[in-house]
Amino acid sequence: MSSQLTKILIVAIFAIGMMSNSAAQQQSPRYEIIIDKDGFSSFGDKDYTFLTIFLNNDTNETLYYQGSDCSNLLFKLYRNPYFHLAIDICKDAKHSQIAIPPHRSQKMEVYLIMDKTPDRSVSLIISMDLYKWGDSNSRVDKKYLFVNKLSDSITLHYNAQHQNYSSYSDFEMLYKKEERILPNKDIYLLNEQDRKQYILKVDENQISRSRDTVMRIFGKKPKRAKSITVPVIVQNNSDEELKFYSMTCSWEDFFGTDDKGITIPGWGCDSNMPNIITVGPHKEFRRDVNITYAPTFKTGKKYRISMSLVKPNNMENQFGFFPGDYIRYNKIWTNEITIKD
Numbered sequence: 001m002s003s004q005l006t007k008i009l010i011v012a013i014f015a016i017g018m019m020s021n022s023a024a025q026q027q028s029p030r031y032e033i034i035i036d037k038d039g040f041s042s043f044g045d046k047d048y049t050f051l052t053i054f055l056n057n058d059t060n061e062t063l064y065y066q067g068s069d070c071s072n073l074l075f076k077l078y079r080n081p082y083f084h085l086a087i088d089i090c091k092d093a094k095h096s097q098i099a100i101p102p103h104r105s106q107k108m109e110v111y112l113i114m115d116k117t118p119d120r121s122v123s124l125i126i127s128m129d130l131y132k133w134g135d136s137n138s139r140v141d142k143k144y145l146f147v148n149k150l151s152d153s154i155t156l157h158y159n160a161q162h163q164n165y166s167s168y169s170d171f172e173m174l175y176k177k178e179e180r181i182l183p184n185k186d187i188y189l190l191n192e193q194d195r196k197q198y199i200l201k202v203d204e205n206q207i208s209r210s211r212d213t214v215m216r217i218f219g220k221k222p223k224r225a226k227s228i229t230v231p232v233i234v235q236n237n238s239d240e241e242l243k244f245y246s247m248t249c250s251w252e253d254f255f256g257t258d259d260k261g262i263t264i265p266g267w268g269c270d271s272n273m274p275n276i277i278t279v280g281p282h283k284e285f286r287r288d289v290n291i292t293y294a295p296t297f298k299t300g301k302k303y304r305i306s307m308s309l310v311k312p313n314n315m316e317n318q319f320g321f322f323p324g325d326y327i328r329y330n331k332i333w334t335n336e337i338t339i340k341d
Contacts, residue, residue, distance in 0.1 A: 031063065032056045033128050034181055035154040036325075037174060041111070048086055048111040051126065051154065052325070054181045055108065057100040064133035067098030071108035078125040082118045086111040097133065105182040107325060117162040127151040183329050188311045190330045198242060199235040200307050200332045206231045210341050215263065215292050227292045232305055232334065234287075236279040245310040245323065248273045253323050254310075255289055256331070259303045262293045274323070276312055293339065301339045306331040 036052040053075070057063040068074055070093030077085045089111055100106050110126065130148040157165050183189055190198070208229040215225035232255070236242040246254060249269035256264065279285045289305065308327040 029056070029150075030059050031130055031132075031148050031150060032058070032180075033126070033150045033152050034177055035126060035152045036177060036181065038154060038156060044089070046086075046113070049083065049114060049156075051110045051112065051124075053108050053110055053126065053152075054105045054184075055100065055128070055130075055150075056105045056180070056182050058103060058182060060102050062102060063100040065098055065100075066095055066131040066133070067106075068095050069093050071110050074108070074128055075110050076127045076129075077112065078127070080122065080124065082116060082122050083112040083114055083124060086113045100185050103182055104185040107184050118156070118158040119160050119162055121155055121157045123153055123155045125151060125153045178328065181328075184325065187326055187329060190309060190332070195332060197236070197238040198309055198332060199233075199237060200305070200334045201233050201235060202230055202305065202334045202337055203233070204337060204340075207337070207340075212295075213292060215294070216265070224295055225292045226295050226297070227290055230289045230291050230305065230337065232287045232289050232307065234277075234279060234285040234307065234309075236281060236283055236285075239281050241281065242279040243276050243312055244279075245312060245326070246275055246277050247323060248275050250323075251287065252289070254308045254327055255287075256306045256308075257291070257303050258306070258333070259293075261297065262291060262303050264289060264305075265292050297339055299339060299341060302336045303339075304336055305334045 032055075034054045034056065036054060038049060038051050041048050041050050053071070068090070070090035072085050072087060073090050073093055073095070075085065077083065098106065112124075128150045130150055132148060155170075157167065157170070159165060210226045210228050213225050213227040215223045234242075234244075249272040250266060252264050252266055277285060287307075291305075308323075309330045309332050310323070310326045311330075
């Protein structure tokens with residue numbers, strides 16, 4: 001009887017262990033790197049392909065790890081015939097302790113040198129040995145650190161003429177990846193008091209009459225549509241100046257709606273730089289936002305407009321600012337708007 005009970009307990013403990021392992025595998029990684037996008041840059045008489053990478057700390061504790069002022073020292077690129085890591089740019093770089101608060105991320109850029117121009121799709125696998133301190137006072141030597149091996153990949157597309165391109169599915173995959181990226185450690189997140197003091201509003205009586213236009217969405221055929229101009233007001237009800245980021249041309253990137261069928265079209269820019277909007281205490285700032293929607297939308301349909309209010313608090317250098325990394329956060333919303341014709 002005792003032997004049979006022992007066997008039952010062993011089986012039960014084994015089953016519980018298997019269930020725990022299965023649950024752990026289904027949970028999101030506590031630490032992960034996410035390759036967000038690629039681009040091109042030139043400095044020091046050399047051309048580089050760069051990858052924007054985010055390191056997520058999805059835990060309830062601050063992550064202290066061995067970082068560097070040159071991100072290329074932290075990553076490895078799996079061998080391939082087309083690219084290698086540009087280690088020469090890290091000649092004078094130093095390692096240092098980096099802190100990432102709970103449920104935040106750190107943005108980094110990794111620079112690659114092209115050995116030969118591809119004529120096909122190239123999958124790049126990037127890995128990182130995350131050497132983690134137990135706390136802020138731990139010793140620097142690697143033997144005293146805890147290592148986590150992280151990796152992610154990105155596929156770069158080239159045609160037979162060696163031209164780089166992106167497909168519609170690439171953008172869809174990018175959007176899904178970006179949903180996993182936690183707020184950057186340097187971004188200021190609006191608190192409850194901020195959301196009471198910074199108001200986004202629309203006076204429906206000031207909205208223009210609808211006009212005929214064409215809706216163009218990347219990867220899809222143009223469609224007939226209606227367009228209206230909506231004056232959107234940012235109201236600062238606080239006793240201090242409000243400063244937030246915008247762009248000199250593509251400021252529409254900071255706006256959105258709560259309906260996928262109601263869009264805010266973009267436009268081409270010859271020159272486009274980040275700039276900072278200042279709104280005095282108890283003052284207002286106005287943007288005339290063009291809204292596009294299908295002509296099949298019925299009168300009376302309601303929607304709201306959002307604006308990402310990104311304050312320049314501990315942010316990176318203004319001219320190194322890329323709004324796509326931040327506009328997912330700090331959205332404030334207008335009152336409901338009704339389509340009238």
